[in-house]
Structures are given as structure tokens and as C-alpha cells.
Amino acid sequence: MPRSQRVPIKGLRALGVDLAGSPRRPTGMCILDDSLVARTWIAYSDSEILEAAARLRPDIVAVDAPLTLPKGRRSLEDASGPHLRECDRALLRMGIRFFPVTLGPMRMLTARGMRLRRELEEMGLRVIEVYPGGAQDVLGIPRKSRGLDALRRGLESLGIRGLSEEMTGDELDAVTAAYVGLLYLRGEAVVLGGEDGAIVMPRFRDHSKRSSSVLST
Numbered sequence: 518m519p520r521s522q523r524v525p526i527k528g529l530r531a532l533g534v535d536l537a538g539s540p541r542r543p544t545g546m547c548i549l550d551d552s553l554v555a556r557t558w559i560a561y562s563d564s565e566i567l568e569a570a571a572r573l574r575p576d577i578v579a580v581d582a583p584l585t586l587p588k589g590r591r592s593l594e595d596a597s598g599p600h601l602r603e604c605d606r607a608l609l610r611m612g613i614r615f616f617p618v619t620l621g622p623m624r625m626l627t628a629r630g631m632r633l634r635r636e637l638e639e640m641g642l643r644v645i646e647v648y649p650g651g652a653q654d655v656l657g658i659p660r661k662s663r664g665l666d667a668l669r670r671g672l673e674s675l676g677i678r679g680l681s682e683e684m685t686g687d688e689l690d691a692v693t694a695a696y697v698g699l700l701y702l703r704g705e706a707v708v709l710g711g712e713d714g715a716i717v718m719p720r721f722r723d724h725s726k727r728s729s730s731v732l733s734t
Contacts, residue, residue, distance in 0.1 A: 533695030
């Protein structure tokens with residue numbers, strides 16, 4: 518993955534995707550531009566996600582799902598392979614825990630994320646992996662587990678507009694994903710990882726606000 522580079526921010530657009538493991542469950546979607554006005558909706562099928570990306574042509578697609586396998590693991594079914602990627606170990610060093618990509622229902626999400634990444638990149642789009650829960654910790658705002666009103670107010674404190682009480686947790690996590698995508702485009706994010714994949718996170722603002730609670734996608 519290329520390093521995050523500082524570029525002019527005018528006209529940038531990020532598509533955030535809070536991906537569900539199954540198309541039967543809602544996937545939160547958000548398009549966010551440099552004006553920080555968020556537009557969100559819910560998608561289900563892969564085709565809905567891909568059609569939105571094709572129509573919007575964002576500068577970056579920020580997906581909340583594992584997009585790679587750990588180095589040395591041949592497949593998700595390879596029980597003898599390693600469970601953690603370099604980016605996963607980097608998150609642990611930051612005090613952020615998570616479910617490994619190879620654990621239980623995470624396998625379905627990982628498979629879907631890897632497939633969507635390939636299809637999005639075949640469309641000529643840039644795709645990054647993000648982690649809204651961990652990003653919210655770094656940004657010093659509450660997660661949805663502490664209430665959607667608290668998360669919405671936290672996002673608004675970052676300058677994001679257009680949020681409403683009707684937005685679901687999936688949509689608010691998609692807003693977070695899109696915001697991290699914009700930070701990446703602006704050169705205001707860090708890329709954690711190595712040759713087996715990377716996770717993009719905001720730069721730390723106040724380490725004292727980090728949470729060490731167990732994360733879920």
C-alpha cells in the first residue's frame with residue numbers, strides 16, 4: 518500500500534463501507550467530501566456496493582473488513598497458518614484488541630472483504646482497510662457500544678455535518694470509515710502493517726483517550 522501523502526484537499530471524496538459478513542445483514546455506506554457533509558445509506562448485496570462505487574467514483578474506498586490474509590496462511594481454512602498480520606500486531610501494540618481474521622464469523626467477513634477489494638480495484642478504485650472502532654478510540658470519541666447519540670455527537674465534534682438521529686450504528690461506523698479515508702488522502706493518517714496488508718488509522722491526538730476494550734467489526 519502506498520504511503521499516505523499530503524495532497525490538496527479540495528474536491529476529495531471518500532466512500533466508507535462498514536461491511537457486513539453476510540449480504541443478508543445491513544452494510545453501512547457513507548460518501549464524505551472535504552466539506553465534511555456526510556450522506557449515508559444501507560446496502561446489502563455486493564452488487565449494490567459496487568454499483569454505488571461505480572456511480573460515485575470516490576478518490577478512496579475505506580472498507581471496515583480485513584482485506585488480506587496473514588503471511589504464511591494459504592487460505593482461511595488453513596488451520597495451521599498464522600492468525601495475525603503485521604498490522605494486527607501493530608494494533609495490539611497500540612492497546613487496541615480485535616478479532617483475528619481467521620476466527621469464526623470473521624472468516625466470512627474476510628472472504629467478502631477480499632473479494633470486494635479485488636472487484637473495486639478492477640474498477641480502477643483505490644481501496645484501504647480501516648477499523649472504525651479503533652479509529653474512534655484514537656480520535657477520542659465514543660464507540661456505538663456507548664450509544665449512538667454519543668457517537669453521533671463525537672463525529673459532529675470532528676466537524677462532520679449532515680448526521681441525524683435516524684442513522685444506524687452501521688451508518689455511523691461508515692461515516693467514521695469515510696472520515697479516515699479523507700485523513701489518508703490529506704496525509705493525516707498512519708498506515709500500520711507490512712507485506713501482508715495494512716490498516717489505516719488516524720494519527721493520535723490524545724493518547725489518554727484510547728480505550729483497550731475488545732473491538733468488533
